[in-house]
Amino acid sequence: MDLFLQALSQGILVGGTYALIALGMAVIFSVSGMLNFAHGDFLLIGMYLAYAVFLSLNLDPYLSVLITFPVMCLAGAGLYVFLLKRLGASHLLMAVQLTLGLSFIAQNTLLLTFGGEPIRVPSVVETDLLLVGNVIIRTPQLIAFFAALLLSAAFYATLNFTDAGRRVRAVQQQPRAAALIGINVPLVRTLTFALGIGVLAIAAVLIIPGTSMAPAHGLRWTVIALITVVLGGMTNFVGIFIGALLIGASESLATLYVSGTLGMIVPYALFIALVLFRPEGILKRT
Amino acid sequence: MLEISGLHAGYGAVSVLHGVDFTLHQGAFLGLLGANNAGKSTIINCLSGVVRPTSGHIRFEGRELTGLAPHKITDMGLIQVPEGRLIFPQMSVLDNLKLGGGTKRAIAKRSDEMERVFALFPRLSERHTQMAGTMSGGEQQMLAIGRGLMGQPKVLMLDEPSLGLSPLFSQIIFAALKKLHEDGLTILCVEQNLNLTLAYSTSGVVLERGVIAVEGSGPELRDHPITRRAYLGL
Ligand SMILES: Nc1ncnc2c1ncn2[C@@H]1O[C@H](COP(=O)(O)OP(=O)(O)O)[C@@H](O)[C@H]1O
Ligand SMILES: [Mg+2]
Numbered sequence: 001m002d003l004f005l006q007a008l009s010q011g012i013l014v015g016g017t018y019a020l021i022a023l024g025m026a027v028i029f030s031v032s033g034m035l036n037f038a039h040g041d042f043l044l045i046g047m048y049l050a051y052a053v054f055l056s057l058n059l060d061p062y063l064s065v066l067i068t069f070p071v072m073c074l075a076g077a078g079l080y081v082f083l084l085k086r087l088g089a090s091h092l093l094m095a096v097q098l099t100l101g102l103s104f105i106a107q108n109t110l111l112l113t114f115g116g117e118p119i120r121v122p123s124v125v126e127t128d129l130l131l132v133g134n135v136i137i138r139t140p141q142l143i144a145f146f147a148a149l150l151l152s153a154a155f156y157a158t159l160n161f162t163d164a165g166r167r168v169r170a171v172q173q174q175p176r177a178a179a180l181i182g183i184n185v186p187l188v189r190t191l192t193f194a195l196g197i198g199v200l201a202i203a204a205v206l207i208i209p210g211t212s213m214a215p216a217h218g219l220r221w222t223v224i225a226l227i228t229v230v231l232g233g234m235t236n237f238v239g240i241f242i243g244a245l246l247i248g249a250s251e252s253l254a255t256l257y258v259s260g261t262l263g264m265i266v267p268y269a270l271f272i273a274l275v276l277f278r279p280e281g282i283l284k285r286t
Numbered sequence: 287m288l289e290i291s292g293l294h295a296g297y298g299a300v301s302v303l304h305g306v307d308f309t310l311h312q313g314a315f316l317g318l319l320g321a322n323n324a325g326k327s328t329i330i331n332c333l334s335g336v337v338r339p340t341s342g343h344i345r346f347e348g349r350e351l352t353g354l355a356p357h358k359i360t361d362m363g364l365i366q367v368p369e370g371r372l373i374f375p376q377m378s379v380l381d382n383l384k385l386g387g388g389t390k391r392a393i394a395k396r397s398d399e400m401e402r403v404f405a406l407f408p409r410l411s412e413r414h415t416q417m418a419g420t421m422s423g424g425e426q427q428m429l430a431i432g433r434g435l436m437g438q439p440k441v442l443m444l445d446e447p448s449l450g451l452s453p454l455f456s457q458i459i460f461a462a463l464k465k466l467h468e469d470g471l472t473i474l475c476v477e478q479n480l481n482l483t484l485a486y487s488t489s490g491v492v493l494e495r496g497v498i499a500v501e502g503s504g505p506e507l508r509d510h511p512i513t514r515r516a517y518l519g520l
Contacts, residue, residue, distance in 0.1 A: 166385050170374050177372035180334055182360035182389035182437055 015248025016145035022228035040221025046204030076197025140209035293342035320493035363440035375419025386436030424455030
């Protein structure tokens with residue numbers, strides 16, 4: 001029982017970070033109709049940026065986010081303005097290919113710069129533990145979960161209850177009408193891309209303590225984000241958050257009960273089952 | 287107030303407008319008439335900056351509009367209520383209206399204007415929490431007009447507001463436009479429905495094969511042979 005609770009709590013805590021990564025992907029999808037297949041690689045760029053800041057300034061990852069967040073926002077804005085905007089909405093398949101290409105470029109650039117060996121970045125809380133009953137909780141995971149929860153809630157509230165959020169939804173639902181009522185559609189898209197990639201800088205420093213990184217990890221993160229977004233119903237932020245916790249928990253439990261490598265497959269099996277039987281996502285009312 | 291001269295536009299290799307000239311005067315309620323596919327929407331979309339003209343001039347209060355982005359044109363007070371209404375379907379009536387009043391020029395007057403829109407279309411007030419996409423076509427047209435009004439237009443341009451509506455709803459919409467016109471709003475209304483438009487507008491222009499074939503007052507246009515030809519292909 002203790003082992004079960006241990007795995008469950010760990011999975012749920014990790015799921016919080018998955019949610020944050022998936023929200024970045026969802027928000028980009030919602031205003032551009034485009035899935036970013038380089039999403040996980042951008043996350044890794046965020047992690048390596050934090051590593052570089054640590055090497056040069058000896059800053060803890062939790063502090064370096066003040067530098068990496070704006071840098072990643074700029075990268076997101078650049079991605080839209082210089083590459084994807086030019087393709088236009090009618091070339092979704094090309095956009096997908098383009099992000100796949102970016103994924104290779106990012107991966108190889110990281111490989112050339114930092115080498116392929118897994119790297120860990122030290123952090124103040126890295127080894128802190130908390131005991132709840134008989135369940136051991138790693139402090140960085142707890143921090144990551146609550147930071148992700150808070151950010152997701154802020155995302156949700158902004159999107160639903162502010163003028164800025166209404167503009168984003170307007171561009172998502174009816175871009176032509178959005179332009180006609182005075183919304184600067186390209187600007188909204190650029191800012192949304194900036195935020196969708198920028199949030200990865202935050203996710204990166206939440207993941208870093210206690211986790212190793214290697215350039216080849218990008219695809220795994222992309223796949224996690226992708227299945228979370230699909231599970232959640234593409235643009236339903238509450239659904240995405242719950243989906244992320246489900247994936248985190250199922251991954252963790254499966255690793256415990258089924259065996260390490262095979263267990264990693266279970267979330268994907270779950271995903272395939274859901275896509276077959278509930279392609280509209282877990283929360284969508286019909 | 288709005289002068290269009292020598293307007294050419296098209297899509298790729300297909301040219302649709304071959305030199306359109308007309309003027310919209312302050313306080314007018316002008317009907318822009320023509321058969322299906324005559325190029326009416328193309329004109330109104332050039333005015334809104336959604337379609338780029340290949341040549342010609344559009345001057346609004348003396349300022350050249352060609353080349354400006356749509357949101358800039360809207361923020362100058364030239365506001366289009368698009369064909370097919372294009373309301374934001376997964377948002378409430380209230381959110382749709384708020385969005386319409388979110389521009390720099392309009393935001394300070396947003397709550398006052400909302401009252402006026404609700405007075406014009408009480409149905410919107412009754413349904414203000416409803417998801418816009420679940421409303422009837424006529425109600426959606428009211429919402430689209432309300433959303434346009436929220437932007438504080440100097441000129442309101444409507445693209446086929448009666449399209450797909452019952453005769454009753456069409457009358458309600460045009461009666462509302464007439465009221466807005468009497469209150470001082472300048473209106474450009476694109477329509478296929480000749481009789482309805484001429485009954486409410488002060489004058490009209492008829493578009494035929496990409497040029498303005500004839501212009502005049504309602505009675506002049508109604509029986510004009512060119513109007514009949516433009517519509518019936520006679
Ligand atoms: N986005 C577009 N791409 C290509 N052709 C178009 C497009 N929009 C309209 N057209 C063509 O331009 C012509 C005029 O269309 P339009 O301005 O919509 O006419 P109307 O509004 O008078 O019915 C039509 O032949 C139509 O097929
Ligand atoms: Mg049309």
